[in-house]
Amino acid sequence: MRTRPRAGLQIDGFTLGEQLHKGGFATIWEVTHPLHRTPMVMKVPTILDGYDGPTIVGFEVEQMIMPRLTGPHVPRVMGTGDFAVMPYIVTERIPGESLLARFRSGPLPLTEVMDLAARMALAVHELHRQHVIHLDLKPDNFLERPDGTLVIIDYGLSRHDQLPDLLAEEFTIPMGTFPYIAPEQYLRRRDDLRSDVFALGAMVYELVTGKMPFGQPETLRGVRKRLWRDPEPPRALRPEVSPALQEIILRALEVDPARRYQSAAQLLFDLQNPDQVKLTARAQKQARDGFGPVFRRWRRMRGLRQFASPPPTMSAQIDQAPIILVAVDLSPEMEELAERLRLSAARMLVLEPDARVACVNVIKTARIGIDQTVDEFGTNLHVARLVALRDWARGLDLDEGRLTFAILENPDPGTAILDYARTTQVDHILMGARGHSTTRRYLGSVSSRVVAEATCDVTVVRVKPADLAEEAEADVAPETAPA
Amino acid sequence: MRLAVLTDIHGNRDALAAVLADVAVRGVDRIAVLGDIVGYGPDPEWCVERIMALAEEGALVVRGNHDHAIAARDDAMNALARAAIDWTRPRMPAAQAAWLASLPLTLALDDILLVHASANDPGDWIYVTSEHKAMPSFRVSGARVILCGHVHVPALMSCDLSGRVRAQRIPMGRPVPLIRSRRWLAVVGSVGQPRDGVPQAGWALLDTGRNELTFRRVPYDTAAVAARLRAAGLPEELARRLEKGE
Structure with a gap:
């Protein structure tokens, strides 16, 4: 990378303005272009000197995937920059904040939870329909348009069903954000859209209870526990949670993807029709499982390498449900x-x-x-x-x-x-x-x-x-x- | 520019016709043929004539080992290939044989390199069958995109900034973006004798404007070609190979 971003820099017709955000892996800049009137932002990866494999590959993946996405739930891409000069992606600027602030102010009123969760599920389903599994869903990665439409950002860990998976080759450890990562993702599967359903479940849990279902583990060992340890049932933390809502959340959080909602659309459907959710033992659960069941699950799960494979393509997986x-x-x-x-x-x-x-x-x-x-x-x-x-x-x-x-x-x-x-x-x-x-x-x-x-x-x-x-x-x- | 990439036609008239029809439907600006127009198949003259006509119109053609073996015997060839080339050689009109012998081993087009086998010593006909075997091509050539054939099994390799070579999954019929942070090597599937278990004719479309490569397959009447192959007295194994694509 020969050029580094700074205010006033001109590149491919874009002029950089103010730096809006500085994250661990990238900086975000306000940019203008004489041909585009929409407000835009430029994301530039912060590439360390020498070879910084994971950051580069993550950004390559974003550059591959983002221009192929369309619709209101993804940011529109205006341009991408070459690694030879300066890698970047310019997208429309979504004016609102991310959902992080609302998650921090939680727990939210339950009617608000249902509405927000449904909008999140809809955005994720739209992504799945475009052959992309996000694999790093978290509150920071949802932006809100003024009309309430949610926009999903940050595709650095995503996988496109019809493109080479550059990340599979790059990482030897599971990738994702620990509080929301699905069990099969921990087992290094990158081809199951139900992993996103799990992350949605974890986020709805958080909106309802104000707590993350599996806490905030800092090590992979801590992440692994979710293969056998069940979260506190939402109703135990907040008694006014309806059995239906608990059913929805715990079903989305099932350890085995086969027992989860099979698509974000099915989760959305239940969020929209809570009075018609079929209640099972999940809905009535009042406390975490005792030592016996957890121990039996641990014995079963500790040697597990993989769950049953999802269907070969995402379209097949969506079509199946x-x-x-x-x-x-x-x-x-x-x-x-x-x-x-x-x-x-x-x-x-x-x-x-x-x-x-x-x-x-x-x-x-x-x-x-x-x-x-x-x-x-x-x-x-x-x-x-x-x-x-x-x-x-x-x-x-x-x-x-x-x-x-x-x-x-x-x-x-x-x-x-x-x-x-x-x-x-x-x-x-x-x-x-x-x-x-x-x-x-x-x-x-x-x-x-x-x-x-x-x-x-x-x-x-x-x-x-x-x-x-x-x-x-x-x-x-x-x-x-x-x- | 939209570049149609054909390779390893191997005297298979029906497969070539089917691919050229598909090429016409997709619309391309230019055609590249990565060698081995003859050998194995029953219609080498028709195929060479067709490719010569395309070359007149601007198609880029490089020489493959079977084309090479028309003029110069190749003792490294296996028995089956040699039997087929011995059947082919006397049939070739002198003008066609001379044209085949005159073809270059490599051609460069902007940042694209065209070659029949490994770009590393192209006249040695090395098969690019793995990440390891692809590495020397990236080393000897500075091209951003290397297109080759010879293997009859499509493959796509990327070489990242640190020089690591990785095989990529090919989504058949779907465009793969050749991201610019890497260099790429594509082994294009064979038109006339696929060996990846799919009996359809293969080719690839490189769109330099969109910077995307699409591997394509086209069905054709394998039974008819197999029948002609048998009627011509060529080895039975070659006919079976076409029907099964292996």
Whole structure:
């Protein structure tokens, strides 16, 4: 490296301003460029004289990965600099602070925790979808945009599924930040996105309790303990924590990645639907395990070299744990279609044993005016639909933890389904299409709109008409009837 | 510049045609052929003619050991290769044989070096099969990117600032950024006789603007070529090799 950063330095059209931050491995500078109007920062690694392998490789990895990332959850890259002159990365400047301050002020009110945790999980899932496992998630590495979107920074330890892993060759000891590092990362695995799920779990634990689940070990020996020693259950530290939230946190913190949430999206889903989390013994746990169980775990874990391998690629790993939305029409004339939909869902679940199913039904509300939420006999429409939806799903023969139910209200069922799919990171929508009718030919059907506008896979199920004439009659009747 | 890199065509007309079709679809500015246009395969004349035409249009071509063995017997060759080259030699038109003999052993294009085998003593045809075997190439050449063939198994090596050479995983069909803090050596997979267990024709695309290298594979009708190979009376082993890619 021939050039060193200083205020006023000009390089590749960028002019360095004030130094904003000086960390152990890099300095951050304010920069300007005549062609870019957005506020920008430049990160320059602090490379020691002579050969400073780990810092260089970490920065090489960032230079490789960051320009490939897109979307609001990552900083936009404006330029990278050559090692021959001065290595740097210029990105947009995210105005807010990192989450560190909020973590330090913890524990936070629980509603705030749920919201923040969901935003963190969403940002991590977006990263995973772009083939990157971060592997060093911690409060300092989340920045917040003014609109609340979280931005993940610092990719010096990350791994891109489709690029050479330069770090694997460089380090002989596990890498990461000790309070948040996952057990398999301690065992030197760098290809499991569930390691990020573990770090998320550790951070949510910290937000809830104000404590780190495994303390702040300073040695690798201290890190290793988490392979057998369980953290204090959050409810023991803060009694108002709901069983569901404890279930979510302890599941994310499972030692064996196979017992954790299989993706950040699944964790997000539970954070968004805490009332539908399937509670297990984790939810009820009141104290850390006693000597017996811990000793047995120690005996089992002390010789462990590796957990079972994750799927070969990240896309495969995400695909293996999809969230499937089934939009069920419960109107009486659609019984046959609902039945077919259930058969298709059941078939899909055989192929995707880690899938979760969100059963959704839409109550079509009037665009103008006040809706009646109770029928003439005083039955709450919402509750009635929920009961019917649960009854429909009974035929699916799926354990409750993998099934959730939602009744949506919207004047436009298509919009309701699309919005729900977007916010809950649904991977696949399964829905029925009614038969053919003249009205739909001109006005368009719900399913065709969902197929056209959804950002995930969509499967449309139809009932094959036994007799076209008969079908047309049955189909048109309810729609033309006066509402 | 987008540079298509082809190597070890070995008289396999169908594989070459399939690769050139893929090259056309991807769009490139220039083509480099890293040698061994002939040997093993049943259609050496067609392949040489095609590459000569490309060279007229600006393609860069270096000489491989099989091309070399048309004019000068190579006693270091194994029996199978020698049998095939003895079958090939009398078929080659004089003009083609002379052209093959005239090819250079290395070519440099900006900071890229083109060579058939190890850049260290290119006429000695050393296989770059490991990090250790790649080291001498980085030592003798100052090029930032060294492209070679000869092995028939694709590989990618990086040499960092301290001179350490590391083999990198190849994400097939995906661009690998050739980060500038390192120098790189790519062993490009064979067009006409892959040996990595994948019977598809290999080639690589180097994009110097984006500074990315993509290893690609293209399917072609291996059975048809194997049949022609058998009909020509070439050793059965060569036909089986094409079908299995080993």
